[in-house]
Amino acid sequence: QVQVTQSGGGLVQAGEALTLSCGISGRALSTLAVGWFRQLPGKEREFVAAITWSGLTTYYADSVKGRFIISRDNAKNTAYLQMNSLNTEDTALYFCAAKIGGPMGPRMQPTEFDYWGQGTQVTVSS
Numbered sequence: 001q002v003q004v005t006q007s008g009g010g011l012v013q014a015g016e017a018l019t020l021s022c023g024i025s026g027r028a029l030s031t032l033a034v035g036w037f038r039q040l041p042g043k044e045r046e047f048v049a050a051i052t053w054s055g056l057t058t059y060y061a062d063s064v065k066g067r068f069i070i071s072r073d074n075a076k077n078t079a080y081l082q083m084n085s086l087n088t089e090d091t092a093l094y095f096c097a098a099k100i101g102g103p104m105g106p107r108m109q110p111t112e113f114d115y116w117g118q119g120t121q122v123t124v125s126s
Contacts, residue, residue, distance in 0.1 A: 002026040002115045006096050009120035014087050016124075022079040022096030022117055032115075033099050034072060034079040035108055038092035038122075045095065045110045049081060052104050059106040063089070086124045093119045 008020040022034060035050035049070040050059045058070050069082040079096065097113035 002032075002098065004096055004098055004115050004117040006094075006117035006120045009094065009122050011123045011125065012086055014124055014126050016086055017082065017084045018086060018122060019083065020081040020094055020096070020120060020122075022081070022098075024077045024079070024098060028074070029072060029077040029079065029098075030074040031100065033104055034070070035097045035099070035113055036070060036081045037095045037097060037110060038090075039095065039119075040092050046092075047108050047110075048094070050104055050108050051079065057104065059104065059108070061106070083122070086122075088124050088126050090122060091124045092122060094122050095119050 003025045005023040012018050033053050036048040037045045038048050039045045047061050048064055049068055051070045051072055055072045067085045072079040096117040098115045099113045102112055
């Protein structure tokens with residue numbers, strides 16, 4: 001049984017940085033692609049970033065491109081989302097997700113992912 005456990009998040013000021021972690025258990029991370037999504041109350045879950053199984057290819061939403069970095073450490077079974085130059089529009093509940101197979105791209109949908117973390121709140125104050 002695959003479990004996705006998130007850590008990180010919290011309250012930061014605009015312009016600051018924050019790193020989210022996504023730990024995988026029950027399956028080798030190397031067999032999973034990873035994505036990050038975020039969600040505001042009453043809104044749909046929004047794609048943020050994704051990384052392929054090998055880590056060689058990454059995808060980003062236009063809103064975070066150049067500021068966020070997705071990465072993975074297969075040896076530690078952990079993926080990361082480094083968020084730089086945060087602004088108030090980045091405030092959301094962030095979710096880590098993993099998938100076994102299927103295509104990857106810059107506009108991924110939540111339904112494409114098999115496993116989900118519990119979500120972690122990121123709040124950016126002005």
